[in-house]
Amino acid sequence: MKPDRELAKKLDAIVQGTLVDGRAQTEALVASVVSAGGTSEQELIRMLGDSSLDPELRADICWLIPRLELDGAEKLLEPLMAEPSDKLREEAAVGLGLVAQDTSIEVLLKAMEQDASRSVRRAALHALGIFSPPRAAPHVMKLLLDPNEDEETRADAAEALAHFRHEGIVEVLIDQLRDASAKVRYSAAYSLGQQGDGTAIEPLREISLRDHAATPWGSVSSSARNALDELERRDA
Structure with a gap:
C-alpha cells in the first residue's frame, strides 16, 4: 500500500525535516499510518475522525495533521480535545499549538486548566507556549x-x-x-x-x-x- 503522489511528497518532506536522531521514529510512524490505509489526505482525515479505530493510530495521524499544513487543520484537531484517549488529546493539543489559530485559544486554555489528565494539561500549556497568544x-x-x-x-x-x-x-x-x-x-x-x-x-x-x-x-x-x-x- 502506497500513498498517492501528493501525500507521498508531503510525508517525505516531514521525514527529511525531522532531526537525524528522530528520523527513524518518524519514518516508522509514517509507515504505520500508510499501512493502516492512510494513503491520501482525504483518507487521513476520515481515519482521524473514526472513533472505532485504535486511539494510538489516530494519535499518530493527529501528529501528522499540522505538519501536512492542511487548510483548516484546527477544525480537525479541536474536536479531538473531547476524546477519551489521553494520548489523542495530547497530540491534538500540541497540533493546535503548531497550527497557531486564535480560534483554538479557548480550547487550549480549557484543557490547560480543567483536563483530568496531567499530561494533557501540560501538552496544552506547551501548545500555548508555541504560539504565545497575548490573551493567554x-x-x-x-x-x-x-x-x-x-x-x-x-x-x-x-x-x-x-x-x-x-x-x-x-x-x-x-x-x-x-x-x-x-x-x-x-x-x-x-x-x-x-x-x-x-x-x-x-x-x-x-x-x-x-x-x-x-x-x-x-x-x-x-x-x-x-x-x-x-x-x-x-x-x-
Whole structure:
C-alpha cells in the first residue's frame, strides 16, 4: 500500500525535516499510518475522525495533521480535545499549538486548566507556549504562581512564557528565580533570557553565581549564565 503522489511528497518532506536522531521514529510512524490505509489526505482525515479505530493510530495521524499544513487543520484537531484517549488529546493539543489559530485559544486554555489528565494539561500549556497568544498570558502566569500546582507543571508554565509579550511577565519570572523549586527557577531563568529585558540582568547574574541546584536539564546557575549570554547577544 502506497500513498498517492501528493501525500507521498508531503510525508517525505516531514521525514527529511525531522532531526537525524528522530528520523527513524518518524519514518516508522509514517509507515504505520500508510499501512493502516492512510494513503491520501482525504483518507487521513476520515481515519482521524473514526472513533472505532485504535486511539494510538489516530494519535499518530493527529501528529501528522499540522505538519501536512492542511487548510483548516484546527477544525480537525479541536474536536479531538473531547476524546477519551489521553494520548489523542495530547497530540491534538500540541497540533493546535503548531497550527497557531486564535480560534483554538479557548480550547487550549480549557484543557490547560480543567483536563483530568496531567499530561494533557501540560501538552496544552506547551501548545500555548508555541504560539504565545497575548490573551493567554495571564492564565499561564496564574498557573505558574499557583502553589497547589506540581513543580513540573509550574516549570512548564515558566518555560511557556519565554516568547509571550504581555505586561508583568518579566517581573513574575524574576520573582520565580527565588522559587522553592529548582525546576521552576531553571525555567524562569531560561525565559528571562528569551524575553530580552535588561532588568533581568542583575537578578540573573546573582543566580548564576550562587544557585548551583541540579535539575534534569542542568544546574540553575547554568541556565542563568545561558540567559545572560542571550541578553548580551541581543544588546550587541
